[in-house]
Amino acid sequence: MPPEYPAARTILPKKRFGEVDSLRAIACALVVIAHARVWPPWLNDFLMDRVEIGAIGVVMFFAISGFVIPDTLRGMRLEGVKRFFIRRFWRLYPPFWVAFLLTLWIKPQYGVGDWIWDAVMLPSLGSRGHSIAQFWTLEIELVFYLAIAGLFLIFGHLGKKVLLLGYLLLLGLAVRKVTASDAVVDYDTMLPYLVVMFWGGICREIRRFDFYRYRWLTPKLGVNWARSSALGVVSGMTMIVLLMSYSAVRGTGRSCELAGALGILGFLLWVILTPVRIDWLSRIGRWTYSTYLFHFVVIFIARPLFNIPDFEVTSLVPPYFTALCFLVSFALGALVYRWIEQPSDHVGKQLTTKL
Template structure:
């Protein structure tokens, strides 16, 4: 086993933690702006964290199919990875809203079935339904990436990464030109997240000897060029109510450069600082941190004086994330493994 295979989980978990912390910082700084945090928010740390999450996803997902892709097993594991914690988070905000314990979600007492259905299926943004949990918008993009990856592997096999890296930037450029032609803003940032995952996939290809360093750096250059163009169209020529052009261009530049620096520099990737101790350990609960921190923020703002809200929110985020990981997230992962093993054993005995 190569060093990248044996050490990948530790440094990847540290990267995940960093991504989650960036998102948490963004949301806390927006809720509690100060002279110090305002210029930092303009750098778009939350966007950077999400881009980094997708780069990581593109890098790690191929490891799960090194011995071949079983579509049913792949789907089971991915759903059991995403959905249990998400459904648990929805239950928490629903109970909190219905009982008045979390005022931010008090409106859920009068929410109809369609809004719940759209949110549970993660299609709320596509059907014009408000999100119940704001951060959930990334989950459907993650699921789309999983489906696209599986399709590419089944259809193109060893050429999957090359095909995706050729077709997807062309699609994004085409969407940008269509947006200009129609004089209508198209949300190009969301499909670009999938492109970030494809770039992460190319880094995996490099580490497994299937892509040269020259081609990989070329892929990075294409990615930066395409992302600058699409972000300029989506956030420069047109506008977004919450994200400025600088908050888009900066993160889409810094996140891939940081990811490349760590994953391609042996000294950084294998350093004890990011491969041992508290950082990779905390990184194992990064999904819980990402999904549950809005609940902690809402509770802190509702029940504590302003001067205590930020530290309480951070403490509650840690507590909820540890509980979420131990009680829901990890059992969900184990459930996926069990269901796959059960499916495999049935296939053997059939």
């Protein structure tokens, strides 16, 4: 870790984190490759069944959200929450609705009732399944927003103590869920992923925590030792609950457990311990929400063109198929980001200027 010096409080600059955007690009690439599948078959089996690269990307995405989002809630309680949700709405929903309608037009799934609940990103609230399966992560993201907004309303801030309280509460609930004799754990179960998101926020607080104020925490080995120990404790607990959740899911085997560990370690190393900032990768990372939303549109169109059956583990794809889907998905993501996501996000910022 880089050397540290005494300060009243280590305040991180209010700007984009290059390491976060870089990791977003990597996580999105893993998800796109997992959904497109690869050639030859033995490599596909290794990446999808043994390593489960898609799950690695999902864990990284959730950790990144936890790292970034809590600091966007600031100011007076009601005004802060109002500003937060207005900006989140304009940031997320317009590009999502375009992708949602386009996906349904290309590949209709389920009934109108399911579509309505999916359109608000909260199908579980209506006791419905996900009519478009790839959007299951968006519901967890939205629940996380509601959770931190609730904590902000209660406490008026989202500092280390508040995030730690939410983290420990969710940690206990997640352990209870996966250890209960009558527990039914789904692959996309919400609690462990919410734990990962709160863990991401705690990592940010530990990263900027002024350990010099507490000399008893920093004996002979210094601040780096204390900071690394704190990161190790919360990261270890997070990894344990995530692995417990994955092991409770029938049919996933060891692959998802390995993916959970790699996702946690990847975020920890890339963003927290040794921040990696790659400019061109960071620029691509800004497109990842749009790329994630629209990459299935690309895959749904491409698979019939190449006579590839729907998503089966045993299905084979041509050698060039993955590269084609990968490049087109990111290119489309860049266009959507420029012409839909950015203008929509700008509307949200303009509406909240007075707030």
